[in-house]
Structures are given as C-alpha cells and as structure tokens.
Amino acid sequence: MEHLLARHQAELAAQQQQIEVSRPAAAELISECADLARGSDDPGAERLVGIEAIRGRIAELTSRLAREIMTFAPGDAHRTSDLAVAKTVDQPMLERGIRMRTIWLDSIRNGGPTLEYATWLQSLGGQARTVPTLPVRMIIMDRKCALLPVNTVDATAGAVVLHGQGTVAALCALFDTTWETGTPLGTSEPQDARGLTPQETELLRLLGQGLTDQAIAVRLGVSHRTAQRFAASLMEKLGARSRFEAGFKAAARGWLLPEQ
Structure with a gap:
C-alpha cells in the first residue's frame, strides 16, 4: 500500500x-x-x-x-x-x-x-x-x-x-x-500524504507567492471572506499563529514546492 x-x-x-x-x-x-x-x-x-x-x-x-x-x-x-x-x-x-x-x-x-x-x-x-x-x-x-x-x-x-x-x-x-x-464531480476531493486537498495545496502555493486574500479569492473563485477562512484553516493545520509562521512551518515540512 x-x-x-x-x-x-x-x-x-x-x-x-x-x-x-x-x-x-x-x-x-x-x-x-x-x-x-x-x-x-x-x-x-x-x-x-x-x-x-x-x-x-x-x-x-x-x-x-x-x-x-x-x-x-x-x-x-x-x-x-x-x-x-x-x-x-x-x-x-x-x-x-x-x-x-x-x-x-x-x-x-x-x-x-x-x-x-x-x-x-x-x-x-x-x-x-x-x-x-x-x-x-x-x-x-x-x-x-x-x-x-x-x-x-x-x-x-x-x-x-x-x-x-x-x-x-x-x-x-x-x-x-x-x-x-x-x-x-460527485466524488470527494482527495487528500495527499500531507492531508491537504488540491484546493488547499493551491492555496498554500498562492500564499507562498505573497498574494493578498482578495487576489487568492479571485483565483479560487470564492468570496474574500471564504478565502480568509481557507487561510485560517490551513494555518490551523500547520499549528501556526501567523502567516509568516505558517510559511516557515510549511517550508520546514517540505510542503512548499519550488517554482517551475
């Protein structure tokens, strides 16, 4: 397996x-x-x-x-x-x-x-x-x-x-x-080995690029408030109290892929 x-x-x-x-x-x-x-x-x-x-x-x-x-x-x-x-x-x-x-x-x-x-x-x-x-x-x-x-x-x-x-x-x-x-459509979103869905993985990539909540909302097709909620949920998964700390912990865990 x-x-x-x-x-x-x-x-x-x-x-x-x-x-x-x-x-x-x-x-x-x-x-x-x-x-x-x-x-x-x-x-x-x-x-x-x-x-x-x-x-x-x-x-x-x-x-x-x-x-x-x-x-x-x-x-x-x-x-x-x-x-x-x-x-x-x-x-x-x-x-x-x-x-x-x-x-x-x-x-x-x-x-x-x-x-x-x-x-x-x-x-x-x-x-x-x-x-x-x-x-x-x-x-x-x-x-x-x-x-x-x-x-x-x-x-x-x-x-x-x-x-x-x-x-x-x-x-x-x-x-x-x-x-x-x-x-x-009709199936649940899969989770990778990190426990992240594809949407969360993309959110992490966009946060790593320094995009604002509004810019992230446009890319994901969600409201500004929903983008903030997604970011807060991701920070909770990382056990981080700030976005800087979240980025640090994500990098330490190898969650941030290098830009192509």
Whole structure:
C-alpha cells in the first residue's frame, strides 16, 4: 500500500509540474488574444464583440460539432440567466452524442446554481471535473478551433475564435493535462500524504507567492471572506499563529514546492 501511495503521489506531482510549465504558454496566448482585440489582423483568428455576438457564434459552431467540446469554466457564481441559455445549447449537443467535458473550479462544490447546472450536465452524459484554479475561460470544439475571451475580467466584452493548428494544439494539450489532475464531480476531493486537498495545496502555493486574500479569492473563485477562512484553516493545520509562521512551518515540512 505504501508503494502504491508513493507512486500515485509521484504521478500527481509530475502532472502538477506539467500544469505549471503550461501556465506561461497560456498567459502568452491570452496576451495574443488581447492584442487581437486591439485591432491586430490575424488570418487564424476572428474577433467577436459583445455577448450577443459571442452567443451567436457559439451556437453556430456547436451546431456543427462532430465529436467533442472541451471547456474551462472558471468562476463560481455563474448567473442563472447565463446557465439557462447554456442549457438550450448543451442539451441538443448531448442528445446528438457529442462528448462534453467541462473543468470547473473546486469552489462550485459548495453548492448553488453552478453546481446544479454541472450536475444536470452529468445526468445527460456530460463529464465534469474540478481543479483549484484555471488560467482562463476557454471552449475548444472538435480540437479544431478555440474560443477565448479578450478580457479575462469581463468575459462578455469580446472574444476571439482561434483556428491556427499550432495554437489550438497547445490549448488542447493544456486542457488534457488539467483534466488528468482534476477530481470528478460527485466524488470527494482527495487528500495527499500531507492531508491537504488540491484546493488547499493551491492555496498554500498562492500564499507562498505573497498574494493578498482578495487576489487568492479571485483565483479560487470564492468570496474574500471564504478565502480568509481557507487561510485560517490551513494555518490551523500547520499549528501556526501567523502567516509568516505558517510559511516557515510549511517550508520546514517540505510542503512548499519550488517554482517551475
């Protein structure tokens, strides 16, 4: 059993390292999308302005899907009206046998409309997993094109549809790696050898980077107060009375992984 646990932990560490290596590439792609929004011409991309244009293009692209759709869905408090619109697009796809995989944040497990929607998707055959953080909102269709927002703060402002083979292949690799590390919805979050969940491990990493509670809340898709509560719980596990002491004890225990 110890051997199996050690091997599993090593596999998870390797997958986490792959995600860390992918983060700079994702950030560069997002930056390129922002450049396109400012008017740069690119034959491998098309620009969409406004939520209606985005919804219309998504409906058009999904109606032509042949095999699968893969989605990064960051954020927790998705609006009920947006989820209702998404249902009218998603249900026909699932009924046609399209494979649908969605990665959400761990924070949706706390309940609410987003969890209800994700559970509804699974009841129709969709697959859902959760991870602590996601780099950007993203939809990949048939591994041929990808839709990303041009503004990571306001995804409704505009979007870019990318068709370049190399760019889409890189985004597919990022999705596949993240999917492998995700926890299937409907199962409890696993704990590693330290007794930490993936969300707590990510929180520890963000605290180690010196991020504020507000910045951590945005990354985890939770409220400011919830982020403070998570940090306090982690400090309690470490037996620390301050964040400085928590960082010291985490480092002493080998809990802080080096930056990739």
